[in-house]
Amino acid sequence: MLFFSYFKDLVGREVTVELKNDLAIRGTLHSVDQYLNIKLENTRVVDQDKYPHMLSVRNCFIRGSVVRYVQLPPEGVDVELLHDATRREARGG
């Protein structure tokens, strides 16, 4: 639940999603759900010459199960806040 809430706060920001097939897609975070499925708008593949497979796609849905990393904008991360929240969750409260 913690990371679901966290990603919901990042809606509207520019992120790069790296998939488990090495494809990296950059776009504006449109929405996220409880499976951490992600919808991106205004997408472009980071290495378009190597991966021209999505040239005609500007908006996409990415299944949460295939995401390896989400690269965040530095200003989107409050490390102190995340520290506190993860510790609270670990304590079960």
Next chain:
Amino acid sequence: MSGGPGLESLVDQQISVITNDGRNIVGVLKGFDQATNIILDESHERVYSTKEGVQQLVLGLYIIRGDNISIVGEVDEELDSNLDMSKLRAHPLKPIIH
């Protein structure tokens, strides 16, 4: 779950699906469910290779199991019609490795 990244807005539209084994299937979205199982109508597969342009294989009506889906992209018809598939060369996408 309202406001989540559902596929409602893509129904009856042309979509491009990338599967976990690296295939690219394009078709009209007719239905989907919670598990991202998908019904595609008038679908075809786009086969990428480095030796020749993109081959299109007609598949017809397809159901793709959600487990096997990586990306569902909304096809921009204008961008798509301006693509010269016969000139596109690329390695096939790698499979998803969990």
